Amino acid sequence: MLWTGWGAAPPPPPAPTAAPEAVNESPLSTSDTYQLRAAIDQWMAALSARQPNAISGYVMSDLQGAFQGAPADYDADAFERSVKLSFAGAAGADTVDVWSNDIEELVGSGDMAMVRSTRSYTRTAAGGRATSVKMRLLEVYRRHDDGSWRMARFFGFPG
Template sequence: MLRRAVLVLALLLAPALAHAEDRSAGDRAAEAAIRARLAAWTEAFNRGDAAATCELFADDLKSDVRGAPAGDKAAVCARIARALAKSGGKLAYVCQIHEILVSGDLAMVRLTWVLTERPGGNALSRDEGMDIFRRDADGIWRIARFMAFAVESESTPGGK
């Protein structure tokens, strides 16, 4: 009797477990795609390519950054372009991804951005952030919302 109950339970759970495995494979693919998008953004910024940096953002982007007004895609892209133009190729970002959670066509990424100055690599700022990615109709993951705030540490100006 117990054997039969276990067999019935196994048969009932099999479709759900198979679906969970499919979903986790999809989540892994989404995570890899998002990591690649963030790496491409970092490379574009570090080579001074303002136009390529803006490809990461959705057209309906909304952003909140401490010390700056709420921004849309145009404002964020303009801010990046100004920073790159002023820096003369001296600015570079390092991206540290802490966590990616995927749910269907949405994903949340918790990360740290460290802005450095070349050639010495001195840390200028460290921002903690949370990005909400959305897989758009073309299948490409883009940031639709993000929040970032500067934090002080031993490796940034004003840190302990």
């Protein structure tokens, strides 16, 4: 029931039954942080080299994500199709793609981490004409069974 301000005030919400566990109770180790950063760097190199098979080593099979302005949310299959479409748009071997990532925040606990970053994509065609896109991202990574860090959730927007 929506309280409109007339009559008796609604009852207060129930008290939580247990204290929530803080994210930083077991923060990521320095090794995990370096592994995650290295995984993202490797992903940027794979995108720049237009390696479509690298996708399976980067994302979880249950990936879910959204990009502001996209007609629908992404699952792992839609994400793979999107990346492959960007590769197909390259105008030949003389076109150079460069992906880069600037990590602004990396926090996590145990087998989960959150990365806030700015990602840039620049395509330079023969003759030197370059086109760039910048994106703001919030990504959630989980440790995969093989020990690698893979993206599980993302939200992106132009920026």
